[in-house]
Amino acid sequence: MPLKIKNIVWIVLFFQLFTYSCKDKTNSSEGESAPGIEKGFLSFYEKYSKDSLFQIEHTVFPLEGVKARHDENEMIDPDFRWTQENWVFQREFDDMNGSFTREFYNLNGVIVEKIADKSENFTMERRFGNLSSGWHLIYYREMGLYGK
Numbered sequence: 001m002p003l004k005i006k007n008i009v010w011i012v013l014f015f016q017l018f019t020y021s022c023k024d025k026t027n028s029s030e031g032e033s034a035p036g037i038e039k040g041f042l043s044f045y046e047k048y049s050k051d052s053l054f055q056i057e058h059t060v061f062p063l064e065g066v067k068a069r070h071d072e073n074e075m076i077d078p079d080f081r082w083t084q085e086n087w088v089f090q091r092e093f094d095d096m097n098g099s100f101t102r103e104f105y106n107l108n109g110v111i112v113e114k115i116a117d118k119s120e121n122f123t124m125e126r127r128f129g130n131l132s133s134g135w136h137l138i139y140y141r142e143m144g145l146y147g148k
Helices: 003-019 039-050 052-057
Strands: 059-066 100-107 110-117 122-131 134-145
Touching: 039 052, 039 122, 039 134, 052 059, 110 134
Parallel strands: 059 134
Antiparallel strands: 100 110, 110 122, 122 134
């Protein structure tokens, strides 16, 4: 398969990761908590993944982050910012039958979510901060090939 077509196939596959809705295989419910993660965050996270208006209201625009490259020759723009105009609605995590893993960790009050394929070459990262008006997405690195 030519390189460009192969890259397009990967991009489509990873785009589907965020457009196809499926429950987390850990089946965390609102009442449960993960180590270091506040219960209030889990309630926020569930609503953030399902309600597009809530998501827009709880994302700090212009949002710092990284847009995935479309091919290996494309340079990553260090000044890129997500805006409401270029935002793609974030859906619930889908492990795609075990092909992807997700982890949360608390980094000095910032909840970091990392999703990766089994090789950990294709990754995505989101960071959430508890601001004066509640939890908000404060950073988003789109799913892409970044390496380890």
